């Protein structure tokens with residue numbers, strides 16, 4: 001191969017540039033030119049295919065810095081449907097005109113589904129990323145356990161009928177995705193800071209973390225020692241939850257609860273929408289899971305409860321919510337993410353080179369060796385209808401009675417987080433955080449430098 005293209009699709013993560021870096025460095029070793037396609041699949045849809053040469057003369061451009069969060073080539077949530085045959089053909093023609101021989105997509109489950117359409121006509125591989133840690137399987141047979149059925153709200157959908165009550169860590173397919181560790185790091189830091197306010201003011205804090213329907217970020221947030229963790233995988237048993245809150249508040253006069261944004265009620269309705277009102281346009285207003293839980297707890301723990309215990313005037317004053325939000329997705333990646341993102345990016349180049357179309361580089365955990373790089377055909381992730389489902393936290397990782405990770409859950413987290421932060425991460429904070437120069441110079445956005453490097457199909 002002489003020239004390949006690479007794109008970053010879906011929501012950003014802190015480790016995208018690290019993956020780009022790993023891919024480009026590997027391509028340098030193999031004397032392969034790498035074109036970075038701008039803004040994910042939308043760059044391919046654009047007739048002009050805006051792109052940047054990421055390794056002129058086989059040396060990586062300095063903008064592709066593994067320590068820089070986000071993606072210097074931009075990302076979008078635009079995907080190509082397999083039904084758009086004409087568009088797909090045009091894309092292939094454009095790629096051929098650019099003399100590109102294969103495409104690496106850096107992305108999650110949405111990206112791999114988007115990539116499928118292109119794979120039928122053009123060689124593609126994927127390097128995984130997502131803060132949600134939901135691209136992968138708890139075990140290889142998992143896709144076969146999905147059934148099509150109507151849910152409690154009468155909507156047709158898919159439901160997982162799990163046959164494995166427990167799992168071995170070595171069975172997990174793609175143990176952790178780049179971006180996850182940094183997202184957990186940010187969430188843990190937020191919890192620590194919120195805790196001291198909860199303690200000082202005798203409050204109940206509800207901290208909402210991202211992850212959609214997968215509770216890995218919430219599970220990892222256990223490092224911040226929240227009193228309770230509510231996962232989206234376990235429908236809320238409000239009675240049990242309120243009882244636990246009372247117990248903890250009675251003991252220490254403050255409670256910190258972490259809630260995964262996708263949590264549902266026992267009927268499978270997202271909690272964030274459970275108390276929805278309608279806005280003037282008639283749309284359902286999603287209030288957010290934490291906010292819904294706050295309202296439920298405020299109604300449950302009446303004014304007397306707090307007046308007796310801590311002299312708060314009302315539950316509204318005592319219970320507060322915070323979303324960690326997009327800070328989970330941004331900024332400098334911590335060492336675990338940087339290192340494995342770069343490795344996975346390099347491996348995706350090797351897969352393309354070996355002719356492994358429609359496959360992805362994955363990170364496996366082996367008891368003796370630790371993490372190893374392997375590959376997987378994308379179809380292994382698909383159920384019998386061809387769908388890729390977001391991986392969810394296996395029930396064996398969570399203790400529903402204690403609202404905490406189980407022993408196995410702790411065993412799962414340890415290999416990722418034991419050495420996730422490098423001394424250079426600490427040094428980075430020490431030397432750059434209060435850099436005096438920041439007070440006098442404007443933020444030097446990398447997009448300005450990248451802009452100068454953009455080329456188009458017609459320039460060739």
Ligand code: F6P
Nearest residue numbers: 011130131132210211212261329
């Ligand atoms: O999939 C990554 C993710 O950050 C989810 O955890 C979150 O629900 C979603 O993306 C937010 O998307 P957006 O940035 O488009 O609001």
